[in-house]
Amino acid sequence: MAADLVYDPYDYEIDADPHPVWKRMRDEAPLYYNAEHDFYALSRFEDVLAASVDHETYCSNRGTVLELMDAPMQDPPMIFMDPPRHTHFRKLVRKTFTKQQIGKLEGRIRELCRGYLEPFVGAGGFDYVEDFGAKLPVMVISSLLGAPEEDQEQLRIWSDLTLHREPGETGPSAAARAATSEMWSYWQGQIKERRARPRDDVMSQLIQAELELEDGGTRRLSDGELYAFYLLISSAGNETVARFLGNTATLLAWHPAERAKLVADPGLIPNAVEEILRFESPSPIQARWVTRDVEIHGQVVPGDSKMALLTSSANRDEREFPDADRFDVARKIDRHVALGFGIHFCLGASLARLETRVSIDETLRLFPTWEVDEAGLRRVHTSTVRGYNKVPITC
Numbered sequence: 001m002a003a004d005l006v007y008d009p010y011d012y013e014i015d016a017d018p019h020p021v022w023k024r025m026r027d028e029a030p031l032y033y034n035a036e037h038d039f040y041a042l043s044r045f046e047d048v049l050a051a052s053v054d055h056e057t058y059c060s061n062r063g064t065v066l067e068l069m070d071a072p073m074q075d076p077p078m079i080f081m082d083p084p085r086h087t088h089f090r091k092l093v094r095k096t097f098t099k100q101q102i103g104k105l106e107g108r109i110r111e112l113c114r115g116y117l118e119p120f121v122g123a124g125g126f127d128y129v130e131d132f133g134a135k136l137p138v139m140v141i142s143s144l145l146g147a148p149e150e151d152q153e154q155l156r157i158w159s160d161l162t163l164h165r166e167p168g169e170t171g172p173s174a175a176a177r178a179a180t181s182e183m184w185s186y187w188q189g190q191i192k193e194r195r196a197r198p199r200d201d202v203m204s205q206l207i208q209a210e211l212e213l214e215d216g217g218t219r220r221l222s223d224g225e226l227y228a229f230y231l232l233i234s235s236a237g238n239e240t241v242a243r244f245l246g247n248t249a250t251l252l253a254w255h256p257a258e259r260a261k262l263v264a265d266p267g268l269i270p271n272a273v274e275e276i277l278r279f280e281s282p283s284p285i286q287a288r289w290v291t292r293d294v295e296i297h298g299q300v301v302p303g304d305s306k307m308a309l310l311t312s313s314a315n316r317d318e319r320e321f322p323d324a325d326r327f328d329v330a331r332k333i334d335r336h337v338a339l340g341f342g343i344h345f346c347l348g349a350s351l352a353r354l355e356t357r358v359s360i361d362e363t364l365r366l367f368p369t370w371e372v373d374e375a376g377l378r379r380v381h382t383s384t385v386r387g388y389n390k391v392p393i394t395c
């Protein structure tokens, strides 16, 4: 491997445009090793897919965020679990997130989109992420979970802060730690209230749900397990959708002919959602713990190593997607890994697809064209999601 081929997920410059580095990794070092942060990485589609389904070799119970793997959590969320524990937890929420159940939210999502976007008609411009993309998913998830509307903006701010990393730092910042602790107190209060007086919301359903145990018995979830669930669903559902919508605003502005196709034929929007997910995947890295020695591309990866599955790179792999760097809303996409693959496949996939489809639909209906003020673009810097938190547009 060439000495100048360096992939550092914490490097802001690389994060601004990792695609050239990822392309070199796919071509020159399909099994990559970063000595500084001590992790391996797979970047080709076939390799990422194979590792995603082999959860015995590539496990999640040490965490799936590179910098969190050295200190496993006490009450991990299910995304950091392996079977059989993962299977039992996933079963608890499977029914809440089916396409059919989630479909019932379409009217509410459309109403929220209109509420955010309509005031900007004729205003000349606004920030697509700050004023819309970051707000929508918090409202959707929080109302699904049952958090009171007046708390939802604060939840969004905490959720953003918990993921923040200072330049050069791999651990959470002081602000991130403070937000984590405030959020924990907040949810403890919510759990206590619902234990006393259950309501018709997902939180109350989880409090009453019976978790299956290895010995065939069942038990209720502890406060810590409930909190981990709430935190997972809200952080997984807010950040990713906000980043997706930022990518949507930039990609469609930078490819006006593709945008015009969607204005002319809104029936293409569901396919455009898949192409946007593929082209700039909001969750680009899924880390795994390697449980045994395994040979990949002629090299042995020792057991007890960290492996980064570069899903965003895999989605640009020319071996899987012809002309992979071309953005094409009508591209035929049979499969991609932007929502993961295998047992941890995104629980919120139906919700993500519904929110993004309705958002694009309502946006194009009100603003068939817009331009991005590139000087005003700002990125979030986390090792788990990639994208913008500020996308000023003129329309």
Ligand code: HEM
Binding pocket: 060, 064, 078, 079, 080, 090, 232, 233, 236, 237, 238, 240, 241, 244, 281, 282, 283, 286, 287, 311, 337, 338, 339, 340, 341, 343, 344, 345, 346, 347, 348, 349, 351, 352
């Ligand atoms: C565009 C938006 C989204 C993207 C790109 C995305 C991406 C992903 C990816 C890549 C995974 C797999 C993680 C792994 O393999 O370790 C995942 C899992 C998950 N996602 Fe999403 N997600 C999105 C939206 C949502 C939403 C709206 C929710 C809300 C419920 C959600 C909840 C989850 C949960 C709970 C898991 C863990 C599933 C498990 O461990 O079984 N996601 N997501």
